[in-house]
Amino acid sequence: MAANHVQQIAYVPPRSHPKIIGKGGATVKAIQTDCNVRIKIPNREENSPQIVIIGARDCVDKAWKQMEQALGAKMSHEELVVTKLDIPKNQYGAIIGQGGSTLRDLESKSGCSIQMPPRDDPSNIVEVEGPQGGIDSLVLELTKMLHGQLKIVGATQHVSQSVIQKLDISSKPINEAIFFPEPSGSTTANFDRFLQYLRSAKQSIDICVFTITDDRISNIIEDLFREGIKVRIITDNDTSLQEGSDIQKFKDVGMPVKMDKSQAHMHHKFAILDGTLLVNGSFNWTRQASLLNNENVMVTNNQDFVSAFKTEFERMWKDNSRFI
Numbered sequence: 001m002a003a004n005h006v007q008q009i010a011y012v013p014p015r016s017h018p019k020i021i022g023k024g025g026a027t028v029k030a031i032q033t034d035c036n037v038r039i040k041i042p043n044r045e046e047n048s049p050q051i052v053i054i055g056a057r058d059c060v061d062k063a064w065k066q067m068e069q070a071l072g073a074k075m076s077h078e079e080l081v082v083t084k085l086d087i088p089k090n091q092y093g094a095i096i097g098q099g100g101s102t103l104r105d106l107e108s109k110s111g112c113s114i115q116m117p118p119r120d121d122p123s124n125i126v127e128v129e130g131p132q133g134g135i136d137s138l139v140l141e142l143t144k145m146l147h148g149q150l151k152i153v154g155a156t157q158h159v160s161q162s163v164i165q166k167l168d169i170s171s172k173p174i175n176e177a178i179f180f181p182e183p184s185g186s187t188t189a190n191f192d193r194f195l196q197y198l199r200s201a202k203q204s205i206d207i208c209v210f211t212i213t214d215d216r217i218s219n220i221i222e223d224l225f226r227e228g229i230k231v232r233i234i235t236d237n238d239t240s241l242q243e244g245s246d247i248q249k250f251k252d253v254g255m256p257v258k259m260d261k262s263q264a265h266m267h268h269k270f271a272i273l274d275g276t277l278l279v280n281g282s283f284n285w286t287r288q289a290s291l292l293n294n295e296n297v298m299v300t301n302n303q304d305f306v307s308a309f310k311t312e313f314e315r316m317w318k319d320n321s322r323f324i
Contacts, residue, residue: 007226007253008060010051010067010075013113013129017041020051020070027070035063038252043215049080049129052222054253072104074111076131083135085126085142086151092116094145095126110138125153167200169277169301180283180295191290194279195220197299201273204230206313208268211239212285218246225255233257234316234323236266258316258323266316266323270309278306 012020021028021041028039037055042048051067053060068075087095096103096116107114112130117123128135142150178190198205198220205224212218212235225231233250237259240247251257260266270280281297289295300306316323 004056005054006057006060008053008064009077010053010064011049011078011080011131012051012071012075013080014042014044014047014049015113015115015129016071016073017044017051019072020067022070031063031066031070035059035066037063038249039063039067040249042219046216046219048219050219051075073108074134076111076134078131078133080129081132081135083128083139084153085128085139086124086153087126087142087146088149089124091146091149095142106138106141110134110141112138114138166202167196169197169200169273174277174299174301176299178281178297178299180290180297181292182290188290191216194283194290194297197273197277197279198271199223200277201229203274204232204272205274206232206234206272206310206317208234208266208270208313208316209285210236210265210267210269211242212246212250213242213244214285214287214290215246216287217285218249221250221255222253225253231255232313232317234266234268234313235259237261238265260322261324262322270313272306272310272313275310276303276306277301278309280305280309 019027020031020039022030028041031037032039035055037053037059040052040054042050053063053067055063064075094102095106095114097105103114103116106112110130111134112128115127115129117125128138130138139150139152176193178194180190182188182190195216198217201224205221207221212221212233221231221233231250233247233255235247235257239245240259247257247259269283269285270278272278277299278301279297279299281295283289283295283297
């Protein structure tokens with residue numbers, strides 16, 4: 001990251017992200033150009049509320065205001081909460097208003113996203129997502145509007161990759177194999193386990209991977225970097241230029257990155273966490289690798305293996321004749 005650049009995180013309900021993106025990405029592209037910033041919006045599959053704005057402080061502030069204008073609501077500096085409200089269906093008309101005007105006004109004032117159940121859904125549950133203060137004010141407003149005809153039936157913090165639990169990677173033997181694609185009928189248990197291991201670095205992570213395009217993984221790497229954890233990346237020069245590669249955005253935020261400068265490929269796929277844990281296998285850090293390919297990842301803190309890979313990483317990192 002440039003010396004005068006900052007990273008600002010805005011928490012916006014994922015359902016509202018399209019307002020910032022605009023048709024064909026036109027809105028976010030215009031804001032980035034006008035404000036000279038980079039705006040990172042999660043993919044729909046990530047279901048993450050975190051939007052990252054990178055640039056000079058005054059440029060970031062300007063972009064923040066333009067994004068709020070596109071949303072028609074305030075953005076939050078705080079993690080979001082999802083609250084479920086039990087509201088009788090005969091009150092929905094009062095919440096929505098003529099042509100949706102009341103609903104839009106409620107969302108704008110509170111900074112929350114309000115999701116009504118579909119008309120043919122027998123449920124009375126209305127989901128509200130936003131900062132806790134915004135939800136509190138919205139619930140108070142709805143209570144007055146509906147003369148008390150609502151009940152809070154549940155509230156949970158929005159789960160994002162930044163709160164994925166860290167594992168203890170040093171105090172006991174770790175020898176684990178993770179395979180892709182996921183077993184038939186499962187969800188993302190194996191991939192989540194892989195992310196847990198990456199998230200568990202406390203001091204450093206050295207990454208040596210052929211290609212990195214999966215934003216779910218990239219978000220973890222950027223989270224670690226923002227926490228002050230030392231990150232170094234070695235990758236292939238050809239794949240770094242391909243569409244979807246996350247290498248340039250790593251460089252933009254100041255991560256040290258090296259690439260080979262030969263016709264051959266830098267084809268490794270391994271990472272070393274805190275100098276004590278090795279993550280290694282056939283697995284490229286791409287969405288296709290986790291969803292479609294037959295891939296493997298071995299995770300171990302066996303120091304014979306870790307030491308060998310540490311030596312190889314350091315050899316490559318110091319080899320200025322082949323890596324730049």
